[in-house]
Amino acid sequence: MNFEFSDEQQQLRDTARRYLADHSPSVAVRAVLEGEQPYDTALWKGLGEMGFLGAAIPEEFGGLGLGYLELCVIAEELGRSLAPVPMSSSIYLAAELIKAAGSGPQKTAWLPKLASGEAIGCLATSEGPGRVSEKSIQARVTGDRLSGAKVPVLDGMAADFAIVAARDGDRSLSLFIVDLNGPGVARQAVGTIDPARGQASIAFDNAPAERLGAAGEGFSLLTEALDRAAVLTAFEQVGGSDKALEMARDYALQRIAFGRPIGSFQAIKHMLADMYVAATLARSNAYYGAWALSTGAAELGVAAATARVSATKAFQLCGKNNIQVHGGMGFTWAFDCHLFYRRANLLALTLGGQSEWEDKLVERLRRRNAA
C-alpha cells in the first residue's frame, strides 16, 4: 500500500509552494484585505498560466487533465499562503458543478475560461442566517428568469457568473447559471471577518437564468459538489494549520521572557503539541478524503465529512493558539496572526458550519453501518 502522494505530486507541491511564496506573500494578502480589489488579479492570472486552476479540468476543455490528488496538493499550498483568490468558488465549486452536471455547450462555454482564469464562477445558496437547506431557499425561477436575494456570496464581487440554487417553477430545487454582469443583477460588497476573500450581497430581479443539471436535482447536485469541495478545502485548512503552527513555534523559540525562550515553558510546549496533534489528525483525514475523491469510492460522503470536520477543528485551534502564543503582539494588525485566524474562521463557514458537517458525518456513518 502507499497512503502518500506520489513523487510527481510532491514535486507539484514544491512548485506550488515556491510559486506562492513569491507571488502570494502576506503583503499581497494584506493588499486585498485592506484594499478595494476583491481579489489578487495578478496572482489569479499567474495561477491560470501555471496550470493550477485547470489541474483537474480535462484537456479537451483547456485544463491539464490531471486528477484530484494534484488539485489537493495545490489546495494545501493555497491554504498555507492564504492566497487571496477565488479558487474555491471558481474551481472547487463552479468548475466541478459544470463538469458534473453541465450540458455539452455549457462545458464548452465555461470550462476553458475557468481553467485559464479568464472567467470566474461562484456559488450562491445562502439567503440569511441559519443553515442552507431545501426549505431555506426562497429564490425562484419563473420561465427562464430568476428573482431573489443571496447573501453572503463568497467571491461574488469577483465572479462573472454565479451558480444559483433556486426553486424551479414547480417548487423543486434546481441550479441555475446567471451572468452577474447581465440584466437584473445588483451586487454590492459586504463587510466580513476575512476581507482577503471578498463576499457580496446579490439581488436578482428577473435575471436571465440557464438551468444547470436536471430540474429538481439541485439539492443532490449541491450536496455532492459540497463533498468534493470539502475535501479540497480541507487541504487548504491543513496547509493553513501547518503554517500557523510553524509561526507559533518560531515565535516561541525567539521570544524571551523570564530569562528564557517562552518555548521552553511546558504551558507553551503542550499547547503547541496539541496543535501538532490536531494538524496531524486533520492531515491524515484529508488524505482519506483525497483517496475517496480520487478513486470515486462509495465512502466519499463519510470521508469528505470526516476530512471537513477534522480540518475545521485543526485550523481553528491553530489559528487561535497562534495568537495566544504571540501574546499581545498577536493581536496587532501588523503581525500576520490575524490573517490566519480570519481565514480559519471563514473557511469554517463557507461550505456550511461545523455543526452542519457533524450532522452529515454522523448520519452517513449511521447509514454506512446499517448497510
Place this chain on the structure above:
Amino acid sequence: MNFDDTPQEAAFRAEARAWIDANAPHELLADLENAGFGGLNLSGVDPMQAMKAWQKKKFDAGWACLHWPKDYGGRGATPIERVIWGQEEGAYGKLSGTFIIGHGMCGPTLMAWATEEQKRQYLPPMAAGEDIWCQLFSEPAGGSDLAGLRTRAVKDGDDWVINGQKIWTSGAQHCQYGILITRTDPTVPKHKGLTMFFLDMKSPGVEIRPIKQVNGQSGFNEVYFTDVRIPDAQRLGAVGQGWTVSLTTLMNERLTIGSGMPTGFEEMFDFCCRMDTGEGPAVDDKAVRSKLADWACRASGLKYTGMRAISALSRGETPGPENSIGKLVAGATMQDIATFALDLMGQYGAVSDPEMAAAQSRFQAMLLRSPATRVEGGTDEILRNIIAERVLGLPADIRVDKDVPFEKIPTA
C-alpha cells in the same frame, strides 16, 4: 495513493492468510472478538495456555517474531510484512498480549547488547512463548523521571548484588526472565551511573507482589529485590552505560506501530444507535452527534496516521517520535467516551455488574481502565514533551538535577 498490496506483499498476505485459516484456534474466535478491556475471558480454556499454544504453533511454522532474524527464532520479515501479518492475524493477535514486552522490547535489547551465545540460548525460547520476559524499569521514585531510579547493584566477586524495588512491572508473575536497570554509581549524575542486566525471575531474593488496581485487576506488579545475585556475564552493555541500553528498549517500543490503539469509538457509535434516551435513539440528539463526530475524526485520524506510518515503513523509513500521538489521542478519547456513555445511561450508568449493566459493562470497564492508558508507557505530559521537543524542536525542559551527583539530589 492506494491501499493495494505490491505483488510481493499480496503473495505474503495470501501465504499468511492460508496458514492462519488452517491453523488458528477458530473455537476461540468469538470470545477473542468480544474481548474488551481487562483480562481475556475464554470459555472453558485457560488464557495463558491458549496464548502459549498459539505462540508455539506460530514458532514451529516460522510465523513467530516476524521481524527477528531467523537465527534467533524469527522470520527476518520486512516491517510491512509484519503489518500485513497483524492485519491477517486479526483478533487472534489478542493471544499475543503476554509476549509483547518480551518480543517488542526485551528481545531487541538482547539482540543489541547480549553475547552471541546468550542470544542463541535465550531468544528462541522467548520467540516460542516458552519463556515470558518482563521489563523492570519503573520505580516508586523513577517513573516519568526514569533515570531517578534507586535500585542498587553492587559488585561482589563475579556477581552483582541487587537491592531495591521496581513497580508497574506488567505480567511479572508469569515471567521466567526480566531485563533490569539499576544504579551502580550514585556519585555521578543520574544518567551516568546506571547499568542494565537480565536475570532469572526465580532467583533467590526476588519477590513479586501484584498491585490491586483501580479496576480491581492486577496486571501490574511490584517486584522487590533483596540481596539478589546476578552473574556479571548477564550485564547488558558496559557498567555505567545503562541509560544508553535502556534507550534501545524504549526506541523499540515505538516500532510497534500500525496496530492501532483502541479508542472505543466503534462501540460508542453502535451504543448510541441502539440506546433509547426516552426521546428516541441517542444518536438523534444534537449534543450526542457533535461529540460522536469529534470522536469519529479522532479515530479516523489515528487510523490514517497509522496508514501513513506504514507507507513510510514500506518505503524503508524509520518511524520517529511523531508516532507518539497514537496513545496520547486514544487514551484521552477512550476516557471521554466512557464517561459520556455512562452519562447517557443516567443513574443506571453506575451499574457495572456484568449481569445487569448496559452494553455488557463495556463502558464501565473502559472508565475504570482508561486512567492507566494515559499514564503507562509515557504519560500524556511526557508524550506532549516528546512532540514539542523532538518533533517541533522546542527547548528541552530545564533539568536542575542534570549535572548533580545522584546522591546529592534532594529527595522527598
